[in-house]
Amino acid sequence: MNENDKQPDGSGGPGGNPWMKSLLVWVCILLGLALFVTVLGGPSATATGNTVPYSTFLDKVNEGTVKDVTISREQIAGTLSSGEKFRTVPIADPTLVPTLREKGVTIAAQPAEGGSIWVALLYQSLPLLLFLGIAFFVIRQMQKNSGSGAMGFGKSRAKMLTQKEGRVTFADVAGIDEAREELEEIVDFLKDPTKFARLGGKIPKGALLVGSPGTGKTLLARAIAGEAGVPFFTISGSDFVEMFVGVGASRVRDMFEQAKKSAPCIVFIDEIDAVGRHRGAGLGNGNDEREQTLNQLLVEMDGFDANEGIIIIAATNRPDVLDPALLRPGRFDRRVTVPLPDIEGRLKILEVHMKKVPVAPDVDARTIARGTPGMAGADLANLVNEAALMAARLGKRLVSMAQFELAKDRVIMGTEWKSLVMTDDEKRMTAYHEAGHAVVRVHTPASDPIHKATIIPRGGALGMVVSMPERDNYSYHRDKMFADLATVMGGRVAEELIFGHEKVSSGASGDIKQATKLARAMVTQWGMSEKLGMLMYEEQQGETFLGYSQTQRHNISNETALAIDSEIRALVDGGYDKAKQVLSDNIEHLHRVAKALLEFETLTGDEIKRLVAGEDIDRDAPGAAATTVPVSGTSIPKTRRPKGPFGSPAPQGA
Template sequence: MNDNDKQQGPDNGGSNPWMKNLLIWVGIFLALAVFVTIFNGPAQPAATSTIAYSAFLDKVEAGNVRDVNVAGEVISGTLKDGSKFRTYAMVQDPELTPSLRKNGVVITAKPEDGPPIWQYLLMQSLPFLLMLGLAFFILRQMQKNSGSGAMGFGKSRAKMLTQREGKVTFDDVAGIDEAREELQEIVEFLKDPTKFARLGGKIPKGALLVGSPGTGKTLLARAIAGEAGVPFFTISGSDFVEMFVGVGASRVRDMFEQAKKSAPCIVFIDEIDAVGRHRGAGLGNGNDEREQTLNQLLVEMDGFEANEGIIIIAATNRPDVLDPALLRPGRFDRRVTVPLPDIEGRVKIIEVHMKKVPIAPDVDARTIARGTPGMSGADLANLVNEAALMAARLGKRLVAMAQFETAKDRVIMGTEWKSLVMTDDEKRMTAYHEAGHALVRIHEPASDPIHKATIIPRGGALGMVVSLPERDSYSYHRDKMYADLATVMGGRVAEQLIFGYDKVSSGASGDIKQATKLARAMVMQWGMSDKLGPLQYEEQQGETFLGYSQTQRHNMSNETALMIDSEIRALVDGGLARATEVLTKHIDQLHLIAGALLEYETLTGDEIKRLASGQDIGRIDSDMKGPSVPAGGTSIPKTRRPKGPFGSPAPQGA
């Protein structure tokens, strides 16, 4: 018998659970029918009719009655035509017997037969039996839904996934090659445990997957089980914790008992930080339910040997809050980091998800990957899905690059505000604001290339300039930081140059926040201040009272604090001065870019470069008749954006 047969065996017995439920309900209805029948008494023959006592007397006087049986107040009998009758005498009639004798009626005085003893006992016990059966049925359903056991509390809620529920292999996992290779030997051990035992090697009992949300930790664990062809138990850390004391520990014990019966297997605990937090860091007295559950988990992980074939794989994005006893060798021996994918990884992930979507020939996965730095595997899957949905709404048969670009804008920048009402003055200021960002970025060699600039309101911004890095960056250089400071301040400077000091808007609030954050990091974390030197003046704290982490300054003198604030101010002012120099020198280019944004609303990076060099942008808008914006044209055409009933200006984004 192979592993698949073992996994499919338990399902054969419960192939028709709806039939069992149907039989139970049929039995309940039959019991109720019997109960009603018994209480209504034995059914009378269909021919027996109940008549009034006066009518009975008239029939006796007329000689139509053959025989009667007197049982107290109930009188029953047979008429001469053979029909049965029944009547009730409310008071004892002394003239009844003489009248019956006179008319030749046969008289008997036999009491009516009552129900048999078994029927009497059943009638007395049936209500209790029905209530007991109904309670048993309800408890049975509760146990089935909550994992069996006494009320289902102490049983594990781990679900076993079989190959029929979707087999996942390493071919479905892309972009995390290093993590996949590190877990490859676990697959080899599950396939052939004796390979390692011959040389005295012990496979790790547990592996901890650490990574940001959406990086594919759960998918990677399922791929290990799929490659090895073994059962895969999955449970969340929150499923162990219950309001009843001791339930979590009982569920841990039951989970390992189930795993041992299905060994070799993989037990995957998602979000283990919900149950594995550092002991003593909670609000209780150190003996709460969560800590009892953690203690039981530690004991159970020590209680089985590697040769039993149980591999514990856990996932978390908060490894800093886990208890040290959980991470020591012998429990979670191996810690595997699942990072955000780089550009090559993103290309592979996008290609994996594109296999399920009909793709047009113009789609380039590498171009999409270049424009999605920092996205996780889940984000990229959502991007492909958004593009497919958009193509379906447009009635397309294939998903083209245009749909991917629109989907990327929606994921990164937010949904387009089609109903936002903006005046011409607000649109003009937004266009110059974004043109200022774009122009400074063009003239800063260390800055990232521009992907597009738009004044279409999206998300919380009236417009934005999106850059497209040539490659993934894992460290920042000083020249790029200076360039970014100048670029961020370019929008504010453009407003002041064009509209004057008194007309500067609040649209640069996000830019100011971004510039201040970057300058503070340069001074306090990265040691890029000549006056303060290469020292770190702030640090990342651990878990606080409410479970949050925060950044705080070291203890320092007032003079040092003032110097830090002064250096931060100097860096931001430097960026402001650099942006002012660039925009003042190239004021004609600023007018060109702003005018084109007002006409076309969205410009690509190449079009902005052509405008800055005095060339025609080389396109004809499908909504406009006539050629594209000529060099030097800065007129404000009428807007083509639809109007809506509400909306107020939001801060312009960078």
Template structure:
């Protein structure tokens, strides 16, 4: 059996070719029309002579034959050398006698009466050409807004069949809980009588809620693929047009199509474009968007039963949806599609690695550890970037070094290899990053170091990357104190080595992170004994359409106390970093010199160096691909926020 790629392309598969041929035909007809009239007029102008010249040629005996039209006075004739000419008689009554005296053959030509059809064709051709162009343009507009004449109210939902790429649950990884919640929808579509026997009713709709790129659309297609039923897909923005009533008409037409193909799945992507709460001040109370939403509510749970039609919608803004859309009987259940944890990331990476030739050193779990907070789309992009890097380097297999470089490129930007740094700037950067690393090594609550580098990347001159052993969903006080100390390690290293006056601006990102962390500790997480377990941060009441700014309600004394506590926490981290670097000054020098020599060191190499062991490199060029360079500031790896808000930093 041949697949879809073996089919010969036809006109439907090449709409741009059909449009091109139509335009070529219109332009050819226009050119033919212009050339026809221009050719005739040019020929007449080329043969025309003045009447005096004509008489001179007659008197000289050079005219052999003439044809005269009495009604118009038009004269055409032939010279003795067989050349033709054309002129007009201005009313000379002696012309005939003059011609006979010279022996010229005279023919009297009756006036030609052109065909009425030919006359009508000549006069109507420009109008027909204009009508043809207008018809073509209108036809293209109707195709874009619906098929056939007056197709603006037709649904734009596309039906995807199994021939267009079947997706099953095997292609969906990392979201096992969401997949299990939707499994009974698949069972209902396969065997509806199983639930009807016990009086159960399958949910009419399921709302997939999750961040962008977590796999909501892929999950909906997998349900249709597992059940083997037609799958209609449409975007929420496809309903709303500038014409009143078009959206409601498209909703009706969409459900009519779905009923003809029941049982089926109807997938509405980004439903918040049409399902926002009514009366939220977005225009007229009876505007086009609200009419569309009203029609959608009626179709989902009106007087007519839509048996066999399962509606699945996706959004990352469930807070703005109309309450009537979320009640039982419409979207009966909300399925949260979260960002995957480390086990889910391992499965997703393995799914995307199936089509990539891998080197033996590739470990999906190590990659998953280094990508906390990545969605399924982020991981797919990571694998693709690694494959592109391997192809650019002329390799036949994608190795772990390509995945490391791709991860750093996605998270922190491309290496700035063309950037020229002076020796003093490189030395300053090396001690700055070494200060972060030494403090991280001597803070028990800190995450393990993954690598350190002084290669510029993105907007930064270097970085120390730390990776957690596992995903964290809450953060403890000791780890927050450790992060404050690590963030101050770079600034303290500059001060200890180069002096107070030589401290650079490279710690701006570190200071910004430390201040933000300390503020959250005081105002949101109740980790200040003086302020107490009270919440002073801003509350995001976005479902009401505005934010409540709580800090404006506090007294001046409380604000001063909060500022003092934030300063105390940040300076406490500063003092802790100074104590560690003062006690381990020799380790600071050793690590900085190694960074200047090798530019990039892994976490294991740093541990061996601090322990006084050989790091296992013969020369600086034998180092792994220099990766993960980002600022002297502390970059944050994307990680889902836990119950205490901001995640801890993964770089320092």
């Protein structure tokens, strides 16, 4: 049978499910055994006639009505004078034969069956044979799942990636140019090794790709394989770990043996932190299986037996937990950081994915890139896909900017709460709360421009004011920090001014949290307090627990701790006072924006600026639709908000 005759399920025949075929074979074997036993044990069952008691048989003999008998160990069968057949069970009767001879009965004897002992043994061994057959079948299936042969547990699970379909090159990788350039050197070496060996240079044995989830680490590795045109083995770090000690180390050895046969080649280990964690760092005893696997990996990468032509590329988003021996030169020589893309990188990524989607002429990729800070490449790909799905549901032939805006809201902020019913008082409170954020942001020049404001519930908030930075910010100035403190307090201040101190709501809980974190970072990490000076009182920790980053407070006195709390309070109060001054001086602007939110539910940044300038909104005017964002709620969850200067979500309103 050639390769073309094989079925998609790998059976090699029509409809050949391997599991069903094995089960059918064992059923046939058991049926054959049962038939064999039946045939061997059949002589006694082939006798015909009515069964009569032995006393009745003797009476028939004495009456002279028995014509002939056949005597065996199991039974006595015979024929009456009338031709009727009968049979009976014999007993130890020494007078039977003389009586039969006296009455003239023809006597025949049937020899004992020699195979009766084996038949009994077969009958008794049937349950055992059935159990052994099922056990053998189960073990065989386990071996197929874990590897071929009896020693399949120790075989490598690395898969060779072919380039026949889905070939990826560096042209498909956008937004991470620096990381791509570092890895192009590896491609050059694989294409022409003598170019580097001529001057005595050695290519790095391994490259560690480090970055947040979704930044394109696996895509980069596939692009290297696609550009170099060499065998590419891929495996996950968890594939090495088993419950049996020594299995992971055996799989590492087998993986490198396979790679040596295909050298030069690339071995890509995804999520290497599953097997490469720091040895002895756990609580209690270490994991012997994982540590043995790591030891074998260290030896194979840089031991006495050099593996020439094998380049190891690994990916992780937890470099802080890796063992130092794994990161030293000679193993992972090069550490390539794959960062979140900046605005230009996001623009390039969007353009790559938009080539696969028919987009309308009104789509502005740069505007989408500006409104998606903090998004990784996978997030942007999902955004384009969501927009295409939304356009398809609406029966559109092209994906317009409206669908991209709605898709961005869904990806970043969550699904709109269509089933939530708000009272008029709650709607009015929310409108003034968001209007407070918007008016303070407009009147503080250091703040980022407003993109939109909405009072439609989406995700985890009843409303939201979303900003759109002109560019990505990598450092923040003091004036912007104070502007953000004032903006984030604008919602609570607006509630107090309009509804009174006793009627404020809990809607400012997220604002208070953001303001506190920003003020704490300004005091304890950035030296923004004149009273405490430029000293580090707290520092951010690399590891996270349950999704929250940890901070470590240095050893400080009680007086210093009280001073820190006092300075944090002073900064937050300063933002509150600034927001109160802005809204008190521009109370008419607050009313105009709030009333417009109650009427339209969603306002764009340009519309808010026109309201503050004293102009009216006319959405029916020609050209107004081009600047209007579709009515949709915007509420940014914690996990995907644009990052602020202290690593937490940027103040956006609640």
